[in-house]
Amino acid sequence: MGLMGCLLIITVALLKGATAESYVVGDSLGWTVPPNTSFYSDWTNSKTFHIGDEVLFNWTGTLDHNxxxxxxLAEYENCTKPGIVYLSGYTANLIANGSRFFLCTVDNHCELGMKMIVTVGSPTNTSSTLAAPPPSDSSYSAPSLTFAGALVSVFSLIVVSLFNYV
Ligand SMILES: [Cu+2]
Structure with missing residues (x-):
């Protein structure tokens, strides 16, 4: 692959990073009873979620899960079962900084690891077990988005410069 190809891929990757992402929970496994209890925390740890992103919960067998x-966090750790549950295809829109706690209420699936914390920015609501986060500032997202835009602009300039050089 030539230099031009590399630059193109880098440019696309950078532009992609600056836009909202749509994630399928668990990737190819989907949302189900995982092979191990750390599966979904491993999955979220492999991602960096931003405001505007969305996570899509998909599974087969409509009533097998929810x-x-x-x-x-306490409810999450206790696998508390709330009254409202959603079906396959449910999309959670990440519209604010903080942590959101998802779980399946079918049988003991939650205890088996079918639970997931999605955090945008600093963790919140994580009272006892995790270190107390600094107070979250709702205006924080604006400068970070601007920063991402600036970063893309700078990289675009670099890429354009390199193209001229080539
Ligand atoms: Cu389930």
Missing amino acids: VAEVST
């Missing part, structure tokens, strides 16, 4: 959201 997705529900609890509001605190």
Whole structure:
């Protein structure tokens, strides 16, 4: 692959990084009882979520699973079952900084690791077990988006310069 090809890929990767992402939870496994209890935390740890991204919960066998959201880490750790559950195809839109706690309420799936914390920015609602995060500032997202835009602009300039050089 030539230099031009490399530069093109780099440019595309950078532009992609600056736009909202849509993630399929668990990738090819989907949302199901995982092979091990750290599967979904490993999955979220491999991602960096931003405001505007969305996570899509997909599984086969409509009533075999569901997705529900609890509001605190304690509820999450206790596998609390809220009244509202969603079916396959549910999309959670990440519209604010903080942590969101998802789990399946079918049987003991949650205890088996079918649970997931999605965090945008600094963790929140993580009272006891995790270190207390600094107070989150709702205006923080604006400068970070601007920064991402600036970063892309700078890299675009570099890429254009390199193209001229080639
Ligand atoms: Cu389940």
